[in-house]
Amino acid sequence: MKVCIYGAGAIGGWMGSSLARAGCQVSVVARGATLAAVQQHGLRLTRDTTTTTHLVDCSSAPADLGVQDIVVLSVKAPSLPEVARRIGPLIGPDTVVISAMNGVPWWFFHGFGGALEGRQLQAVDPGGALGKAMPAQHLIGCVVHASCSSTAPGWVRHHFGNKLIVGEPSGGQTARVQRTAALLQQAGFEVEVSPRIQHDIWFKLWGNMTVNPISALTGATTDLIMADDLVRGFITQIMLEAKAIGSHIGIAIDQQPEDRHAVTRKLGAFKTSMLQDVEAGKPVELDALLTVVKEIGGLAGVPTPCTDALLGLSRLQCRQRGLY
Numbered sequence: 001m002k003v004c005i006y007g008a009g010a011i012g013g014w015m016g017s018s019l020a021r022a023g024c025q026v027s028v029v030a031r032g033a034t035l036a037a038v039q040q041h042g043l044r045l046t047r048d049t050t051t052t053t054h055l056v057d058c059s060s061a062p063a064d065l066g067v068q069d070i071v072v073l074s075v076k077a078p079s080l081p082e083v084a085r086r087i088g089p090l091i092g093p094d095t096v097v098i099s100a101m102n103g104v105p106w107w108f109f110h111g112f113g114g115a116l117e118g119r120q121l122q123a124v125d126p127g128g129a130l131g132k133a134m135p136a137q138h139l140i141g142c143v144v145h146a147s148c149s150s151t152a153p154g155w156v157r158h159h160f161g162n163k164l165i166v167g168e169p170s171g172g173q174t175a176r177v178q179r180t181a182a183l184l185q186q187a188g189f190e191v192e193v194s195p196r197i198q199h200d201i202w203f204k205l206w207g208n209m210t211v212n213p214i215s216a217l218t219g220a221t222t223d224l225i226m227a228d229d230l231v232r233g234f235i236t237q238i239m240l241e242a243k244a245i246g247s248h249i250g251i252a253i254d255q256q257p258e259d260r261h262a263v264t265r266k267l268g269a270f271k272t273s274m275l276q277d278v279e280a281g282k283p284v285e286l287d288a289l290l291t292v293v294k295e296i297g298g299l300a301g302v303p304t305p306c307t308d309a310l311l312g313l314s315r316l317q318c319r320q321r322g323l324y
Helices: 011-020 034-041 075-088 128-135 175-186 197-218 222-227 230-250 258-263 273-280 284-301 307-319
Strands: 002-006 026-029 043-047 051-054 057-059 071-074 096-099 139-152 156-165 190-193
Touching: 002 011, 011 026, 011 043, 011 051, 011 071, 011 139, 011 156, 034 057, 075 128, 075 284, 096 175, 139 175, 139 197, 156 175, 156 197, 190 230, 197 222, 197 230, 197 258, 197 273, 197 284, 197 307, 222 230, 222 258, 230 258, 230 284, 230 307, 284 307
Parallel strands: 002 026, 002 071, 026 057, 043 156, 071 096, 096 139, 156 190
Antiparallel strands: 043 051, 139 156
16 A cells, blocks of 8 residues: 655654554655655654654655555644645545544535535635645545654654544445555554544544643643633633534534543643644644634534633734744
8 A cells, every 4th residue: 555644743653654564655745854854764653662663755745756545644734725735646536535633624514514514614724725635535534542742853752542533524434444444453553433523523622622722822731721720610611612513513522521621630741732833833723623613603603702712812822923
């Protein structure tokens, strides 16, 4: 299988290394320091005390790598407009694009959403460029439950978690999603095929749409955020708004915010990906985590005052830092 990793950061590097170990012909689209590092050293992955290295083709130009069987899309959301302009040479008639990203994707309402089915989300795909470049018939959604960090360009450390949830945007147990799941299992991942991947996306969002931006605003790790009664109460109100939106669009959440708080507490002094981005001076993915929730809330007729407050504060801070 020819597999291209588009975005060899923490999650992309982890998935690419694992797929290379399973015998796939892995290539990487990268630029800057990551491009130089992967061309010189290959993809490096540290698990516990063991580091593996896999030499792969790496280029800043997708046309150099050619049509792929699978493209793993693992960039941060602010990079997607550039991806849309450049990804074409990787996609043939039967190419599968695995969307392994945080937040609500541009294809969220493809084959799903009741009255909102087919709706283009302006917060994540203004003008529809992503949908044109990466149409839903090529896509398989992927929700990542793992923690990885970049030790250096092209070098990833895996901390915990090994689960991937995959599913067709329109639902169903198709032959291609089963083949994709089997390949990922062969690469060593714990894989679940979801009959409604949008539910899994929304449930993960339900946890990180609050803690991520609050950590970016305050510089606090998750243990400190959860320990503050007022902040935790604010998070609870935002989660209740998102839960109400989910009920309106057909993805009810059967937990309460306190159930998710208990899970977050178990992470200990965990530094979120958005806080890491702010500290590194990288653009933040506010639109895929918060702006889009405000938009869907408006479409569903659900008020989102607390979500709006967090979005406004986070957006202002990131604009001041030149990160949004």
